[in-house]
Amino acid sequence: xxxxxxxxxxxxxxxxxxxxxxxxxxxxxxxxxxxxxxxxxxxxxxxxxxxxxxxxxxxxxxxxxxxxxxxxxxxxxxxxxxxxxxxxxxxxxxxxxxxxxxxxxxxxxxxxxxxxxxxxxxxxxxxxxxxxxxxxxxxxxxxxxxxxxxxxxxxxxxxxxxxxxxxxxxxx
Amino acid sequence: xxxxxxxxxxxxxxxxxxxxxxxxxxxxxxxxxxxxxxxxxxxxxxxxxxxxxxxxxxxxxxxxxxxxxxxxxxxxxxxxxxxxxxxxxxxxxxxxxxxxxxxxxxxxxxxxxxxxxxxxxxxxxxxxxxxxxxxxxxxxxxxxxxxxxxxxxxxxxx
Numbered sequence: 116x117x118x119x120x121x122x123x124x125x126x127x128x129x130x131x132x133x134x135x136x137x138x139x140x141x142x143x144x145x146x147x148x149x150x151x152x153x154x155x156x157x158x159x160x161x162x163x164x165x166x167x168x169x170x171x172x173x174x175x176x177x178x179x180x181x182x183x184x185x186x187x188x189x190x191x192x193x194x195x196x197x198x199x200x201x202x203x204x205x206x207x208x209x210x211x212x213x214x215x216x217x218x219x220x221x222x223x224x225x226x227x228x229x230x231x232x233x234x235x236x237x238x239x240x241x242x243x244x245x246x247x248x249x250x251x252x253x254x255x256x257x258x259x260x261x262x263x264x265x266x267x268x269x270x271x272x273x274x275x276x277x278x279x280x281x282x283x284x285x286x287x
Numbered sequence: 288x289x290x291x292x293x294x295x296x297x298x299x300x301x302x303x304x305x306x307x308x309x310x311x312x313x314x315x316x317x318x319x320x321x322x323x324x325x326x327x328x329x330x331x332x333x334x335x336x337x338x339x340x341x342x343x344x345x346x347x348x349x350x351x352x353x354x355x356x357x358x359x360x361x362x363x364x365x366x367x368x369x370x371x372x373x374x375x376x377x378x379x380x381x382x383x384x385x386x387x388x389x390x391x392x393x394x395x396x397x398x399x400x401x402x403x404x405x406x407x408x409x410x411x412x413x414x415x416x417x418x419x420x421x422x423x424x425x426x427x428x429x430x431x432x433x434x435x436x437x438x439x440x441x442x443x444x445x
Contacts, residue, residue, distance in 0.1 A: 197420065197438045197439070197441060197443075198419070198420045200439075200441060201439060225445075226445060230445045231445065234427050234432075234434035234443060235419065235427070237441055238442070238444075238445045242441060242442065243441065
């Protein structure tokens with residue numbers, strides 16, 4: 116994130132980086148995102164391929180967690196039924212700030228194929244929790260997961276850590 | 288044993304409780320029986336040496352406008368023969384005896400039928416919903432079902 120570019124040796128002896136504390140924190144934060152995986156439907160099957168060695172989701176620094184207390188973001192992959200929507204909201208509220216949400220696939224984004232006759236499906240997970248990154252597809256290709264993860268890392272690295280809504284000035 | 292032979296044997300044993308036999312449809316041949324004698328007929332079909340229907344393949348339902356039907360697909364692992372039973376009850380009072388005591392498979396199938404079409408299975412040990420949330424109102428797969436506007440404060444329609 117431009118941090119190492121500043122290793123320009125302004126003092127003799129070198130080894131000094133001048134930077135903002137938020138740059139360093141965001142550098143670590145965006146490269147080590149642990150996620151609460153919420154696999155609900157076929158998008159979760161595609162996410163298995165994403166997690167396997169060929170696409171290797173862990174190279175983004177992500178580790179799957181089973182507890183919301185340890186997670187930085189929640190990955191909602193699949194059809195959110197009303198029965199599950201209550202649980203998603205509880206788990207989201209249990210996560211520690213700062214927390215993020217990735218919504219994966221058409222069902223989770225907007226209801227998908229259930230938008231008209233799905234009496235049991237929530238028409239978009241953003242109706243109950245705030246979503247940071249939407250990944251389109253039915254289900255998305257693993258490349259789409261990669262782009263979504265890169266977008267989330269970009270978003271995190273431009274945020275002030277104590278105030279999610281404040282946006283740091285871009286350096287580039 | 289062929290379906291019409293099974294029908295003849297049931298007809299001589301149970302008389303009017305066995306209403307009709309139909310093999311003209313493009314589906315499997317079925318026997319329509321009255322709901323009152325369903326448990327006895329199923330018990331006979333499972334335990335009598337000439338039938339031995341030890342396997343309930345599927346329990347499903349149909350929605351006619353004023354009536355609801357329950358369909359039982361039976362199979363015998365011993366004799367490799369199968370039969371379909373149908374029961375039709377009025378939608379205003381949809382009571383059918385439970386066959387959960389005969390085939391344990393029927394436990395969840397009957398809960399599903401209760402959940403989605405609203406058939407009351409009398410004698411079931413745990414007649415609660417299985418798919419919808421416990422506080423859901425109505426039975427969604429009825430043809431005249433209308434989805435609620437809100438569920439727990441979440442809008443249902445798009």
